[in-house]
Amino acid sequence: MSGAFVAVVGASGSGKDSVIGAARDLLADQDESFVFPRRLITRPVGAGEDHLPVSEADFTRIESEGGFALSWRAHGLAYGLPAAVVDAVRAGDVVVANVSRGVLNQLTERFERSAVIRVCVPEEQRRARLARRGREADAEIQARMDRPDPAPDTRIDLEIVNDGALEDAGRTLADFLRGISPARQSAHIGRAAATPDGGCDA
Incomplete structure (x- = not known):
């Protein structure tokens, strides 16, 4: 049976990488095979995400x-x-x-099985997180806050409201990943899930 690609999406500052990291730690000793690839980004190494830095020229090539x-x-x-x-x-x-919402329409072309997880937080909490990480000036933070959802009608399989303890959000993601592992023969992947009451705007 095919594995699955799980796209974690959400607005900047929602804590996607932190939630993914917490889930990765919880799944480290599992028998199932979970892969958390590093992204290539045209940004120097710094605080935050563990990525592979690459020049614009190399990225284009x-x-x-x-x-x-x-x-x-x-x-x-x-x-x-x-x-x-x-x-x-x-x-x-x-x-x-962690992927852009703008590429979600490509998932069915690339992968036999896929799921979409949305991570969100209330807007003021998101703004505070963007400021704390110290990557952008105020104008750049505002631009991230104002960016519209590029895929507002995309199916969401699970929404995680990341406004409490990080370990709780990580556990929610880890439980979902265990459920769609081929070893569990889950049938729920690919089905739309309603946004829970009390969720966040996209």
């Missing part, structure tokens, strides 16, 4: 050679997931990655 499973541009940067992600899913792994 890799992209033109078909070296990415998914790639996109946002906030003046280029982001990509290595093409090996497709092979991992075919081999039966559950691959989990």
Whole structure:
């Protein structure tokens, strides 16, 4: 049975990478194969996400050679997931990655099985997180706050409201990933899930 690609999406500052990291720690000793690939980003190494820095020229070359499973541009940067992600899913792994909402319409073309997780927080909490990470000036933070959802009608399989303890959000994601592992023979992947009461706007 094919594995699955799990796209974690959400507005900047919602804590996607932190939630993914918490879930990864919880799944570290599982028998099932869960893969958390590092993204290639045209941004120097710094605080925050553990990514692979790449120049704009190298990114463009890799992209033109078909070296990415998914790639996109946002906030003046280029982001990509290595093409090996497709092979991992075919081999039966559950691959989990933070991606742009703008590439969600490509998931069915790239992967036999996929799911979409949305992470969100109340707006004021999101603004405070963006300010704390210290990557952007006030105007850039405002631009991130104002960015519209590029895929407002996309199916969402699970929404995680990340406004409490990080370990709780990570556990929610880890439980979902266990449920869609081929070893569990789950049938719920690919079905739309209603946004729970008390959720966040996209």
